[in-house]
Amino acid sequence: MVPKHPPFRREGFVPERHRNDDIHAVHDSRTLAYDAVRLANGTDVIITGPEPRNFGPMLRDGPRVDGEPARRLRRRLKGECERVRPPVPEGAKLGMRFAGREAELPVRASETEAFRGRRVVATMSSNNDLEWISAWARYHARARGADAVALHDSNSDDYGLDELEDALASTPGIAVCRVIGTPFPHGGGLTFGGETVWFGALQKSILNISRRDMGAAARAVLNRDIDELVISKTGRSVFDAARSTWRRAVRIRGSYVFPESPDMTPLPQYDHTRGADPNMPCSSKWCARPAGFFARVEGWSDIHQFGGE
Amino acid sequence: MWRLHGRDQRHHPDFELAHCAQTTTGGNFGRVSVEFPDVSARDPELEGSWRWRSHSLLTRTRWRRLRKNHE
Structure with a gap:
């Protein structure tokens, strides 16, 4: 999640003039990504999050692999679900850089093999x-x-x-x-x-x-x-x-x-x-x-x- | 192919989803405040007890209230 400060607010799809307290209560304005998982192929990591809207540039330019900008980044938006797929070599650290700061993004191991054929x-x-x-x-x-x-x-x-x-x-x-x-x-x-x-x-x-x-x-x-x-x-x-x-x-x-x-x-x-x-x-x-x-x-x-x- | 896919929106005839209207409070992800019986003890009745028939106690008002609670 991003900091609480006003510049880091994900915009919703409701126009500003229609926003009220109810909408602010249910709108998730701070989540950048829900999950990061290393795929079974061992090289790619999938970061899944809500539709980024104004967080888009952050997701495009933010991912870092061992401190360096992630290359060959693939992004896909389906419905309200954004998926970013940077190649991250085994053992490398995935981070996210925004507003001059960098935070590590924990990557969990794939569960694909455990569920194979189930x-x-x-x-x-x-x-x-x-x-x-x-x-x-x-x-x-x-x-x-x-x-x-x-x-x-x-x-x-x-x-x-x-x-x-x-x-x-x-x-x-x-x-x-x-x-x-x-x-x-x-x-x-x-x-x-x-x-x-x-x-x-x-x-x-x-x-x-x-x-x-x-x-x-x-x-x-x-x-x-x-x-x-x-x-x-x-x-x-x-x-x-x-x-x-x-x-x-x-x-x-x-x-x-x-x-x-x-x-x-x-x-x-x-x-x-x-x-x-x-x-x-x-x-x-x-x-x-x-x-x-x-x-x-x-x-x-x-x-x-x-x-x- | 896409046209065929788009038109093929049928439900499978072999299966039915039973959405229990009165198990939760406060919505689909609400707290369940009741003790659920052991399924294994009810096994023989599991499928046979499902009676798809009129519910005399179910009024339109009650349905609206249930649906409101459930959404």
């Missing part, structure tokens, strides 16, 4: 109960055949990342799990003229990090929230279905389900045994093969995949 469920969670997360993983392991979980934790303060990873690692059927902390503003939705606009690119960026790192060599990746379950009507594996389609992805129709209880008390997932009549649809989700053509060209988004709904 059926991965990727999600993001914040302060959800550990037992509930574990049960969610158990469901997808046993009922859907998932054997790996890539979970990005967003600012949980009820427990540490180690506890979360332990809870997942002890889940039967989950052979590989990784918990990655993402201590960044999550953003939020605001309603303008009846239409909700989402501010923040964290979730979208996280999914694309999963696509390029954890999921890069995976069999397929299923995108789910903790309160969502995939039901198979025929018993077929959703991961196999994703691999067998020509798009290397399946879109899954979503519906809200409800418990019997008439009050508004939060209830466990398996108490949600009723659908609505007429059906109440929610956003579609998807399962996709990261190496698929369209995944590579279009990137991944949390809801709107392959051109949207």
